[in-house]
Amino acid sequence: MQTQQxxxxxxxxxxxxxxxxxxxxLRELYKDAPDYIxxxxxxxxxxxxxxxxxxxxxxxxxxxxxxxxxxxxxxAPFAKGGAERLRKLLALTHGNFSATEKVGxxxxxxxxxxxxxxxxxxATAYDGDWDxxxxxxxxxxxxxxxxxxxxxxxxxxxxxxxxxxxxxxxxVAAEAWYVSNPRLSVPQAKRLExxxxxxxxxxxxxx
Amino acid sequence: xxxxxxxxxxxxxxxxxxxxxxxYGTHVMLRIDDARGGRELLHRLVPHVxxxxxxxxxxxxxxxxxxxxxxxxxxxxxxxxxxxxPTAFREGMAARAEHLFDFGPNEPKNWEAPFGSGxxxxxxxxxxxxxxxxxxxxETAWTQxxxxxxxxxxxxxxxxxxxxxxxxxxYKDGIGQPAIEGSGVEPLPGQGRPIKAGEFILGYPGESGxxxxxxxxxxxxxxxxxxxxxxxxxxxxxxNRFLRENGNTPxxxxxxxxxxxxxxxxxxxxTLAPERDDPALAADPRRNNDFDYAKDPHGYQVPFGAHMxxxxxxxxxxxxxxxxxxxxxxxxxxxxxxxxxxxxVSEGDDEIPRGVYFIAMSxxxxxxxxxxxxxxxxxxxxxxLRERDPQIGLQDKDSVFTIPQxxxxxxxxxxxxxxxxxxxxxxxxxxxxxxxxxxxLGS
Numbered sequence: 001m002q003t004q005q006x007x008x009x010x011x012x013x014x015x016x017x018x019x020x021x022x023x024x025x026l027r028e029l030y031k032d033a034p035d036y037i038x039x040x041x042x043x044x045x046x047x048x049x050x051x052x053x054x055x056x057x058x059x060x061x062x063x064x065x066x067x068x069x070x071x072x073x074x075x076a077p078f079a080k081g082g083a084e085r086l087r088k089l090l091a092l093t094h095g096n097f098s099a100t101e102k103v104g105x106x107x108x109x110x111x112x113x114x115x116x117x118x119x120x121x122x123a124t125a126y127d128g129d130w131d132x133x134x135x136x137x138x139x140x141x142x143x144x145x146x147x148x149x150x151x152x153x154x155x156x157x158x159x160x161x162x163x164x165x166x167x168x169x170x171x172v173a174a175e176a177w178y179v180s181n182p183r184l185s186v187p188q189a190k191r192l193e194x195x196x197x198x199x200x201x202x203x204x205x206x207x
Numbered sequence: 208x209x210x211x212x213x214x215x216x217x218x219x220x221x222x223x224x225x226x227x228x229x230x231y232g233t234h235v236m237l238r239i240d241d242a243r244g245g246r247e248l249l250h251r252l253v254p255h256v257x258x259x260x261x262x263x264x265x266x267x268x269x270x271x272x273x274x275x276x277x278x279x280x281x282x283x284x285x286x287x288x289x290x291x292x293p294t295a296f297r298e299g300m301a302a303r304a305e306h307l308f309d310f311g312p313n314e315p316k317n318w319e320a321p322f323g324s325g326x327x328x329x330x331x332x333x334x335x336x337x338x339x340x341x342x343x344x345x346e347t348a349w350t351q352x353x354x355x356x357x358x359x360x361x362x363x364x365x366x367x368x369x370x371x372x373x374x375x376x377x378y379k380d381g382i383g384q385p386a387i388e389g390s391g392v393e394p395l396p397g398q399g400r401p402i403k404a405g406e407f408i409l410g411y412p413g414e415s416g417x418x419x420x421x422x423x424x425x426x427x428x429x430x431x432x433x434x435x436x437x438x439x440x441x442x443x444x445x446x447n448r449f450l451r452e453n454g455n456t457p458x459x460x461x462x463x464x465x466x467x468x469x470x471x472x473x474x475x476x477x478t479l480a481p482e483r484d485d486p487a488l489a490a491d492p493r494r495n496n497d498f499d500y501a502k503d504p505h506g507y508q509v510p511f512g513a514h515m516x517x518x519x520x521x522x523x524x525x526x527x528x529x530x531x532x533x534x535x536x537x538x539x540x541x542x543x544x545x546x547x548x549x550x551x552v553s554e555g556d557d558e559i560p561r562g563v564y565f566i567a568m569s570x571x572x573x574x575x576x577x578x579x580x581x582x583x584x585x586x587x588x589x590x591x592l593r594e595r596d597p598q599i600g601l602q603d604k605d606s607v608f609t610i611p612q613x614x615x616x617x618x619x620x621x622x623x624x625x626x627x628x629x630x631x632x633x634x635x636x637x638x639x640x641x642x643x644x645x646x647x648l649g650s
Contacts, residue, residue: 068586099528102528103527103528104525104526104527104528104588105527105528105588127527127588128581128582128586129581132577132578132581132582133527133528133529133582135415135530135533135574136528136529136530136533137528138415139414139415139530139532139533140528140529140530141528159415159416159417161417161419161420185588186526186588187526187527187588187589187591188588188593190526191591
């Protein structure tokens with residue numbers, strides 16, 4: 001059952017035989033490497049033998065998830081003048097859109113302009129599956145989304161029934177995805193911060 | 208009387224008629240073995256399928272017919288039409304287990320036949336407020352397929368006829384449905400503003416102002432809707448044990464039972480009757496749903512984790528950006544099996560056949576069901592909780608239920624999965640014209 005365990009457990013250690021096989025495969029892949037790389041590879045053995053208790057799985061149509069945290073990576077072509085407009089918009093808002101805070105499920109967002117401002121790489125860590133809440137975003141923050149996405153080629157407008165497909169066509173799957181706190185959703189992290197503060201204030205008072 | 212802007216004579220009755228009280232009924236699942244037999248079945252059934260015309264009078268029994276994707280295939284529906292149905296519907300409920308959080312005991316491999324086998328092609332339901340009319344309508348329906356070549360009866364399940372119309376845990380259920388714009392009736396107090404018809408019926412503008420994508424041709428899609436059918440076995444022993452372990456007196460147990468749902472077993476909402484049950488309030492449809500959570504921001508009356516608050520948060524401030532009007536469904540709970548037994552406490556009692564065939568209807572029932580299952584039922588982030596729905600959630604080991612209290616909340620450990628999924632199907636409920644269109648395929 002893929003339910004989210006509430007408590008951290010110790011990583012499982014693979015049997016030596018399996019680690020041996022994996023090492024063999026790696027040696028084969030690195031057979032043309034110089035000696036110092038081969039020696040470095042041997043040093044990885046310890047790390048390879050441990051598997052963490054949450055592993056990468058799929059999120060939504062494309063994309064990876066670990067625990068409750070998913071990744072979305074998009075590489076989209078800019079519309080004419082889109083790069084310049086978006087750069088100014090990002091600078092004016094310091095990349096911090098008021099709407100993002102309201103969304104409550106976005107851990108971070110990264111905007112990287114590629115290939116002479118012809119494309120943008122957008123990468124984000126978020127909770128759950130992005131298309132589950134898309135209709136809510138369309139209903140609640142359509143203007144914010146339109147103002148950003150209009151800078152990309154072929155944006156059909158936020159109320160188009162094809163926006164899920166529009167976004168998915170530019171999505172790139174991550175080969176690997178690591179999350180240090182795989183059980184911490186955005187609301188949960190905020191809650192813990194509040195509890196920590198309250199607990200310390202309480203301890204300050206009684207100490 | 209509010210304006211009618213829906214084509215009520217086209218829409219099947221179940222979508223708008225409320226469940227009668229008392230209620231009686233039967234669900235029948237059929238397999239189409241050859242396309243001709245399937246079309247003949249629809250030909251014969253169509254004259255007996257009821258529309259939603261004058262639905263507010265509902266003094267008669269009615270019959271509803273729905274089809275699964277496999278059923279549409281078996282009828283010989285053209286490829287282009289099949290492709291125009293949404294992916295989740297085409298895959299079917301069993302294949303969507305991961306999207307529905309149907310893991311562990313709820314996994315399709317643990318379902319009862321014929322669910323999950325891909326053989327359910329037609330689901331026929333008879334509803335009635337009267338025992339004699341129910342038998343007559345059932346007999347009429349059976350006459351249409353009993354000796355029909357090319358159609359096989361898979362199962363038949365009677366429902367309703369429960370003492371006091373209560374569900375398998377002894378609650379009055381089905382209170383508080385979304386109001387649908389253009390359906391002809393003023394919303395009841397507390398029902399909220401009417402929601403755009405397109406959220407529930409294909410072919411009309413939805414909340415975003417445009418109609419949802421519908422199957423083609425138009426005559427097939429328009430005035431139809433989708434149904435998510437889920438069969439639950441109610442573990443009444445586990446439920447009673449939970450109440451006994453966590454409540455010392457009958458009064459404490461009743462209060463705990465009310466906290467789990469947000470309503471007393473009578474149906475009286477805790478928001479309006481926080482201290483003790485109020486059967487008169489419960490019985491008054493103009494009062495029993497007339498509340499919001501403005502005066503209960505801490506959940507002292509209705510816990511954030513209570514089933515009713517999770518499934519319809521109303522004005523609760525949510526931790527995630529949400530338009531609550533996009534996640535509403537029309538529900539028709541149909542209780543089957545042995546009545547609730549307050550003295551049942553054994554594990555054997557958990558397996559006595561009783562529970563609910565839960566019917567959820569909307570123009571995007573698959574999306575809504577999957578959203579609810581993943582986000583509102585089996586996760587708690589939206590309510591700032593780390594717990595699952597106490598009624599239909601799939602509980603982990605040492606799952607909890609929190610009752611907000613001042614100064615310190617009460618957190619109850621060891622809540623179990625009270626309703627176990629035993630089957631389910633995504634179904635299409637075509638309009639009456641669409642049923643005729645399907646019956647005439649190939650001619």
